[in-house]
Amino acid sequence: MAETSKIAADKMQQAIEGIKAAFIDELSERCDDIESELMALEVSMDGLAELCRQVHSLKGTSAMYALPFVSVICHQIEDMMQIF
Numbered sequence: 001m002a003e004t005s006k007i008a009a010d011k012m013q014q015a016i017e018g019i020k021a022a023f024i025d026e027l028s029e030r031c032d033d034i035e036s037e038l039m040a041l042e043v044s045m046d047g048l049a050e051l052c053r054q055v056h057s058l059k060g061t062s063a064m065y066a067l068p069f070v071s072v073i074c075h076q077i078e079d080m081m082q083i084f
Contacts, residue, residue, distance in 0.1 A: 019065065023067075030058045033054050034054045034055060037050050038051065052078065052081055055077050055078055055081070058070070058074050059075055059078065062074065
C-alpha cells in the first residue's frame, strides 16, 4: 500500500512539474508579446486592442494555474488601459 502511495505521489509531482513548465513557457511567450505591443504603442495606438487581449489572456491563464498575484497585477493593468 505504501509503495502505491509513493508511486501516486511521484506521478502527481511529475504532473505538477509539467504544468509549471507549460505555464512558464506560456508566460514567457505572453510577456514577449506584451513587450512587443508596448513598444509598438510608441509609434501607433493601433496595437492597443492586441495588448489588452494579451494581458487579459495572461490574467486568465494565471488564474487557471492558481497564481492570484499575477492575475491581480494583470487586472490592475487592464484597469489602467481602460483610460485609453
